[in-house]
Amino acid sequence: MSEALSTALALLIGLDAKLIDIVLLSLRVSLSAVAIAALLGLPLGAAIAVSRFRGRQTVIVLLNALMGLPPVVVGLLVYLLLSRAGPLGALGILFTPSAMVFAQAILILPIIGALSRQAIEDAWREYEEQLRSLGARRMTAALTLLWDTRFSLLTTILAGFGRAAAEVGAVMIVGGNIDGVTRVMTTTIALETSKGDLPLALGLGMILIAIVIAVNAAAYLTKELAQRRYG
Amino acid sequence: MSNGSILPLRLADVSFAVGGRPLIDRVSLEIGAGPSTIILGANGAGKSVLMRLMHGLLSPTSGRIDWNVPERQGAPRKQAMVFQRPVMLRRSAYANVAYALKLAGIREPQRGVLVHESLESVGLLHLARRPARVLSGGEQQRLALARAWALHPEVLFLDEPTASLDPGAAREIESVIKAFDAAGTKVVMATHNLGQARRLGDEILFLDQGRLVERASVGEFFSKPQSVQAAAFIKGELPWA
Amino acid sequence: MGLIRRLFLLAALPAVLPALAQEKFIVVASTTSTEQSGLFGYLLPVFQKKTGIQVRVVALGTGQALDLARRGDADVVFVHARSAEEKFLAEGHGVKRFDVMYNDFVLIGPKSDPAKVSGGRDILDALKKIKSASAPFVSRGDKSGTHIAELDLWKLAGIDIATEKGRWYRDTGQGMGPALNTASAMNAYILSDRGTWISFKNRGELAIAVEGDKRLFNQYGVMLVNPAKHPNVRKDLGQAFVVWVVSPEGQKTIAGYKIGGEQLFFPNSK
Numbered sequence: 019m020s021e022a023l024s025t026a027l028a029l030l031i032g033l034d035a036k037l038i039d040i041v042l043l044s045l046r047v048s049l050s051a052v053a054i055a056a057l058l059g060l061p062l063g064a065a066i067a068v069s070r071f072r073g074r075q076t077v078i079v080l081l082n083a084l085m086g087l088p089p090v091v092v093g094l095l096v097y098l099l100l101s102r103a104g105p106l107g108a109l110g111i112l113f114t115p116s117a118m119v120f121a122q123a124i125l126i127l128p129i130i131g132a133l134s135r136q137a138i139e140d141a142w143r144e145y146e147e148q149l150r151s152l153g154a155r156r157m158t159a160a161l162t163l164l165w166d167t168r169f170s171l172l173t174t175i176l177a178g179f180g181r182a183a184a185e186v187g188a189v190m191i192v193g194g195n196i197d198g199v200t201r202v203m204t205t206t207i208a209l210e211t212s213k214g215d216l217p218l219a220l221g222l223g224m225i226l227i228a229i230v231i232a233v234n235a236a237a238y239l240t241k242e243l244a245q246r247r248y249g
Numbered sequence: 250m251s252n253g254s255i256l257p258l259r260l261a262d263v264s265f266a267v268g269g270r271p272l273i274d275r276v277s278l279e280i281g282a283g284p285s286t287i288i289l290g291a292n293g294a295g296k297s298v299l300m301r302l303m304h305g306l307l308s309p310t311s312g313r314i315d316w317n318v319p320e321r322q323g324a325p326r327k328q329a330m331v332f333q334r335p336v337m338l339r340r341s342a343y344a345n346v347a348y349a350l351k352l353a354g355i356r357e358p359q360r361g362v363l364v365h366e367s368l369e370s371v372g373l374l375h376l377a378r379r380p381a382r383v384l385s386g387g388e389q390q391r392l393a394l395a396r397a398w399a400l401h402p403e404v405l406f407l408d409e410p411t412a413s414l415d416p417g418a419a420r421e422i423e424s425v426i427k428a429f430d431a432a433g434t435k436v437v438m439a440t441h442n443l444g445q446a447r448r449l450g451d452e453i454l455f456l457d458q459g460r461l462v463e464r465a466s467v468g469e470f471f472s473k474p475q476s477v478q479a480a481a482f483i484k485g486e487l488p489w490a
Numbered sequence: 491m492g493l494i495r496r497l498f499l500l501a502a503l504p505a506v507l508p509a510l511a512q513e514k515f516i517v518v519a520s521t522t523s524t525e526q527s528g529l530f531g532y533l534l535p536v537f538q539k540k541t542g543i544q545v546r547v548v549a550l551g552t553g554q555a556l557d558l559a560r561r562g563d564a565d566v567v568f569v570h571a572r573s574a575e576e577k578f579l580a581e582g583h584g585v586k587r588f589d590v591m592y593n594d595f596v597l598i599g600p601k602s603d604p605a606k607v608s609g610g611r612d613i614l615d616a617l618k619k620i621k622s623a624s625a626p627f628v629s630r631g632d633k634s635g636t637h638i639a640e641l642d643l644w645k646l647a648g649i650d651i652a653t654e655k656g657r658w659y660r661d662t663g664q665g666m667g668p669a670l671n672t673a674s675a676m677n678a679y680i681l682s683d684r685g686t687w688i689s690f691k692n693r694g695e696l697a698i699a700v701e702g703d704k705r706l707f708n709q710y711g712v713m714l715v716n717p718a719k720h721p722n723v724r725k726d727l728g729q730a731f732v733v734w735v736v737s738p739e740g741q742k743t744i745a746g747y748k749i750g751g752e753q754l755f756f757p758n759s760k
Contacts (some may be wrong), residue, residue: 089698102722112563148336153326153352166339194548212667213526214692247381248339
């Protein structure tokens with residue numbers, strides 16, 4: 019344990035160039051994936067929250083269930099899609115960060131969709147009468163609620179980021195863990211573990227946890243301050 | 250596009266049932282322009298349901314509800330409602346009123362003028378930039394009134410607007426309502442508070458168990474109630490009557 | 491509002507950030523043992539400096555690497571399982587196979603040596619002893635070059651391991667590193683390539699038990715994936731890599747790779 023800590027500190031203090039590249043790539047991939055998933059998932063969740071249609075309950079159950087998609091399964095499916103032998107092979111993005119962003123976005127889309135659906139449905143219960151009274155149509159109301167629940171949605175987005183930053187199954191398969199190109203924190207930890215370099219792997223693991231905590235703390239503080247201001 | 254008044258509002262044999270139980274039972278009435286109308290009744294009499302039917306938030310299970318000029322989708326609404334508990338968006342007081350106008354398609358600079366007027370008419374102009382949700386209960390209800398009135402509706406529905414407020418705040422709300430009434434807006438208000446009914450109303454529609462039991466001017470209703478239920482209600486609410 | 495704008499900007503990052511797209515590069519499917527030995531980290535920068543071509547190595551088991559190339563997802567394969575490579579070639583997926591280098595396998599075992607094989611130079615004898623002692627043995631079980639070599643050795647020792655294995659034989663389905671981790675934790679015998687063993691840090695009670703048997707010799711081959719079958723293959727760049735690796739300069743570089751003063755790979759292209 020202490021060897022791991024000192025390895026981690028040494029890496030950080032030394033500002034090891036390779037480590038910095040790996041960390042930046044990890045952030046870039048997961049943040050991009052979260053952005054895409056949010057762009058698609060938030061409106062999706064809002065639309066389901068305010069709509070009534072046949073099969074709605076089934077859709078909700080399915081969406082909730084998909085939150086538990088195993089990353090390695092997503093990785094396999096996306097690999098089959100992006101492989102040269104597959105339907106999207108011509109894109110040529112297999113074994114590049116774009117493939118990793120694609121896979122992670124698919125992985126966390128259900129999380130953002132399901133959690134935002136819940137948050138907005140709860141808000142809808144409170145706002146529905148008033149908004150309909152003012153003449154808002156369903157989709158307008160959905161957008162209004164998206165903005166009004168923005169602080170809870172920030173937590174949702176964070177949950178998505180946490181899942182993306184922590185997973186290894188999807189990025190390993192579609193990225194190939196290529197040195198200098200698609201190697202991220204989680205795949206590096208997997209690699210170093212398999213090479214038996216446990217202190218290094220642990221050290222990297224601690225850095226990853228620290229980063230995720232830092233992102234969460236920053237967002238939590240933002241939320242608290244804003245909530246105090248806006249009520 | 251007709252510019253005629255949306256009043257009178259006609260209810261023909263309207264019922265509203267939930268799970269077989271009628272909450273509104275074969276009510277027919279006509280609401281015309283002019284005198285402010287109070288929907289009076291005990292809790293559970295069906296006042297809120299009737300208000301929502303008239304405003305259009307609920308559809309009757311049988312019977313018809315017709316405005317003089319039918320409401321058009323997408324056109325600014327000519328009737329608005331204020332609820333017992335105001336629901337404000339997480340925005341400034343100004344933005345909440347502006348939201349209602351945006352929905353109606355009102356653009357700047359006219360929108361800003363209307364928001365300004367509305368906030369001033371309820372005495373909240375100095376709090377315009379404050380986040381609406383940190384305002385006090387009474388201030389939020391005044392804001393709700395400002396928001397409802399910003400489009401200058403012909404009819405203003407109010408569902409027990411002061412039931413959740415302390416007497417001071419309630420008094421402020423009542424004076425705003427009186428001002429709107431004086432400005433020509435038709436006020437239709439539900440309440441179980443007899444004193445309030447007398448202060449603000451010109452005519453009373455008395456509901457009991459979902460039925461319209463009595464309709465009279467305020468003076469007549471309180472001095473000579475025609476129905477047994479009305480008499481009992483007045484007596485129950487005012488032990489010294 | 492500020493949040494949404496921030497999200498938009500982040501989403502645009504992958505498109506905006508430069509670089510990987512424009513470089514000259516090839517994708518080489520190789521094995522985990524080759525990568526984990528550190529050879530590529532040493533060899534590829536030399537090639538890149540000379541030609542400007544970035545080599546992106548996807549490290550899998552031999553079977554997986556060849557399957558990857560069968561789907562057209564690699565430009566070159568660099569693996570160590572002769573029979574599997576010949577099959578690949580016969581199917582038309584490769585252009586031509588070249589010998590590149592060899593290293594050897596070693597039998598690793600616990601210092602306590604329950605099967606009494608340590609110090610021997612006969613691998614078949616050692617395997618027979620391990621089986622009769624029912625000493626714990628970890629197999630990679632993943633159709634890798636090492637796994638195929640292991641199965642061939644059991645066969646040569648006259649043992650039909652598929653039917654004759656007992657609970658002492660642990661089929662893990664893992665790469666070399668993880669399998670060594672497992673063997674270390676279980677104090678088991680395991681067949682490993684020397685390169686991975688030398689770089690392996692989590693040895694526990696394990697040490698080399700048997701080495702030097704000619705049957706432990708492990709040949710590596712390189713092939714350009716057939717552009718006739720997979721038109722997207724970067725054939726000029728890939729061919730440049732194949733040619734360089736078997737050239738005197740490439741071969742000399744391979745021989746120059748050492749860990750702790752020990753050479754790991756022995757170039758033998760013809």
